[in-house]
Each structure stands twice: as structure tokens, then as C-alpha cells.
Amino acid sequence: MKNAIVKLLLILLTLGFIAWANQTLDSYTLSILNNIGIFAILALSYNLINGVTGQFSLEPNGFVAIGAYFAALFLIPSSDKIDMFALVDPAPIILQMQASFLPAILIGGIAATLIALLLSFPVFRVRGDYLAIVTLGFGFIIRIFALNSPAYTNGAMGLNDIPEVANFMWIGTIALITLIVMLHIVYSKYGRAMKAVRDDEDAATAMGINTFRIKTVAFMTSAFFEGIGGGLLASFLTTITPDQFSFLLTFQLLIIIVLGGLGSMTGALLATILVMGSMEWLRFLDDDMVIFGMHTGAHPGMRMVVFAILLIVMMLFARKGLFGDREIHEIIRDKFKKKGKV
């Protein structure tokens, strides 16, 4: 009961912050917050398959691309599409795709989920390194498909003039929902089974767990929220091209969840804020600085070097990430928990 009240208070507080920020903050700060929100959605969902279930999958860029393209195609008014598709005329079905914001975003998520279901049959026949290679290939296929199907995706030119509906109200709220859903999954029989699969797949089977099904459920859930995140990204940026969804996107998410601690949802959230935030906050390093009266000159990319060094230091001193595989409230509660003396 006490937990439920604390939870409700935290949710209301966060919603209050989102509404306040959306009203009062300037557009630069809001764009940073939006970026953090979208990456939080992606990192949280990627953490479910990679951290909690322990399947070293490198798929998120593929699902984000699917979500982004589906949402964008449904959001752009059909009259604009004919002008936009400069290479070839859009396929008839593309002109028929039309929906308002929330349905468009959900369609992106559902499309990603269905493709995840199809993909899970070949993907979960293999484990470990092989799984990584198969899912890496999937990301490449999606990107190459987007590049080479101008009638559907406008090829390398990408889609632009996507209606900018996604504000911090949308993005923040969906990020909060993602966090709650993920935590609810983790603390259910499904989350326990996912962790069991990660710790020892054969022992999990010996406990009566259908490991293939559990992995598929985790994969589809990840895909759904990655698709949603993709849709929000499309609407937030208003323009998407295939190159945005390269492996670098997956790599960035991987850095975030490893930093947060594989398997820790609250860790992933904190790491998103740190990584996405410091990308912005370290921007001053790129500019000309004056140290002891000497001008250093502008070095674009300097912040990436510093960022990399910070990451290395982090990994040296906190090898299991910020929170290990546990949630922040577990770590706090653990201090007071009664344990037997071994």
C-alpha cells in the first residue's frame, strides 16, 4: 500500500514536471529534453531484450527505422507526398496511408512488433555471437531496403516536412509509460523468466519455461517501443533519411544500456540523461577556449574525445554500469533488508 502511494506520487510529480517544462522552457532546452525522452524510450526497450533477457541482439536501428518510416508515411498529407517523391511516383498504397498522430505512432510500433515476430523464428535458433550477427544483418537489410525502394521510402532523399506534432508533452509521457511498462514486466513472472533465460537457459527450461516464447515476447515488446520511439523521432526531427538509422544508432543505445548497467531499467534511464545530456553540455569543448590567456582554437569533435575518455573512466571504475543489473529502489531497499548470515 505504501509502495503504491509512493509510486502514484512519483508518477504525478513527473507528469507535473513534463507539463511545466512543456509550457515554460525555451525551445533549445526542450529539444535536449525531447532527445533525452526519445532515447530513453529506445534505451529502456533495448534493455529488455539485451539486458534483462541477455540476448545480445543488435537490432534496434532496424525497428526504429520501421517505426519512423511507418509513422512518417501516415503523418505526411497525401498531397505533399506527390511533390516530395522526386525520384519515382509514390506507390498507390503510400498515398492511401493517412492517420492522425497517435494512431500513426501506434501503427509504427505495431509494424515493428509484427516484423519482430517473424524475425524471432530465425533469430532465436542461434545464441550469443551468432545472434548478434543475424540481428546486425537485419538492421542493414532495413536500411538498404529504405535506400533502394524509392516508391515507398523516397530512397536516399528520405522523407521531410513530417508534421511536427511530437512535443515534450507527448515524448515525456510516452517515455514515462515505457518506464512503467518495463518495470511492470521486470517484476512479473515474465520478467523473472527473462532473467532466468539470461542466467542459465538450460536451467530455465528445466523449470518449465518455454525459453523460445519468452525470448520472442521480450523481442516483440522491445520492437514495439522501438517502433514508437522511431515514430516520435520522425515527428520530432520532421525529416528522416535512411542514413540516420545506421548501426551507429544501435551502438549509441548499447553504450547507454551498458553504462546504466545491463538489466537495470532505472540505470538505463539515468544513463540516457547522462549520455544525451553530456553530448550537449560538453559542446563548449568544441569552441574556441581561452586557457591562461591562450586561445586553443575551435576543435569540432573535441567533445566526442572527452566523452570517450569519460566512458572509459566510467567502465574502469564501475564495470557493471551504474546500477549493475538492479533497480535504484532495490539498491536503496537492500540497505535495510534482513539477510541471513552465510
Added chain:
Amino acid sequence: MSNPLLEIRNVTMKFGGVTAIDNLSFKVPSDAIYGLIGPNGAGKTTIFNIITGNYQPTEGTVVFDGEDITGTKPHKVVAKGIARTFQNIRLFKSMSVLQNILIGFHDQIPYTYLEAVLRLPRYHGYERRIRAEAIGILEEFGIADYAENNATALSYGNQRKVEIARALATKPKLLLLDEPAAGMNPSETEDLSNIIHKIKKDYDLTILLIEHDMKFVNAMCDTVTVLDYGEKIFEGPPAEAIVNEKVVAAYLGDFTHA
């Protein structure tokens, strides 16, 4: 004698050119503690893997509770009422003792994915119920104090208990124990045999166990089957097994022809 709970019928298992099990048959009567012994590499664990569905036998059938379960998927075998422990303890190492036990209840929790995500009443009801039940099992083993400890932080003997407790949580009729006393000192072994007798009675179990410790086998088992190179060389009471010529020869070598 009552109907056998488990029957192995003419099972042969070949790995490439190697015959690991050669036309083996035996019956485990319900309510028995049945031993499977034999030197290293005799095929004991292979039999376990066949029963649990991890291996599909080359020939022969496995009948459990009157039903042919040959080739059933491993997770479905558990649902039919067969649980196992592993030769080298395999606990879920990132989890607490309690969570390890909760995994065993996986199949008995009916709430759906959506109910879990939305935290509907059934979620709370079942989570509370299995938690209480899991604590009950831990109390039976005398390790309830360690419920919140990380499973791998426990002593070897207690980790063994957690593994058996976890298997019990799946509500089995038949419990397969792969070398439960391995690596234990005499007092731990005695403790373990008391617990096995106790849970057998309390949970109405039939037990099939693999063991090398003959003193333990002698104290525990009603009947043993002795395997050597995948063949059955003896079946009967353990006291007779240790004086049987063939069994002694299998373990120590055949001195008569040396």
C-alpha cells in the same frame, strides 16, 4: 507392486558411432527412491537427459504415468510432473534465493502478459500467493533465513538445497536428482538424506537419483540399477549390488582375468 510411475523401455541412445545407452529397460515404481549408479561415463546423466526431453533417444520409449513422453519438449516434460536437479549446481546467479524458487512457479501462474503490464488484481493475488508458498518450501529446507540473500552466496550444501527446493516448486510427481551428495561432507550428506526422506513424504514424491556415494545410496534407495558402458549389469537392492561380482568388476576392474 503398484503401477510403475516411470518406465524406460528398450532405450538406445547413439551419439554418432558411440552407443551411450544400449537397449536399457527399467521401471521406477511410484513412491520409490530408485538409484541409478555406475562408473563415470556409464550413461547415467544421458538417461536423465532422455527422460527430461533434452535428448531424443535413437530407439525405445519413455513412459511416464501411463503416457508415452518420448521426444516431448523439455519445458513440457516439467509440466507433466518431472523435475530435475543438475550435477553441477545451476542456480540463477543474479537472483536471490527466493527469486530462484519463484521461477519454479512459472507454469502455475495464470495471469497474462497484459495483466502483468497493467497490474490487474490477478497479478497481485498470484504474486502474493506464490511468495507465501515459496517461503513455505524454504522453511521446509530450513533455509528461509537466506530468502533475500543472493543464491550463489550460500554454502555449497545450502545451494544444493535451493536447487532441490526450486525443483519442488514446479510441483513434480517424479524428482530426478543428479548426484545430490557430490562434494558434501558426511554431516551435510546426512542432513540431505533426512531432507530427501522428509520431502518425499510431505510432497508425495517418487525419486530417481544418480549417486556415487554408496553409503548414501544404501541408506536411501529401495532398488538400484547399475549401468556400465550403457548396459544394465544389475538391478536389485543396493546391499546386493555392492557384493555383486559384475558391479565390483565394473568399478574396480576385473581381477580374475588380469
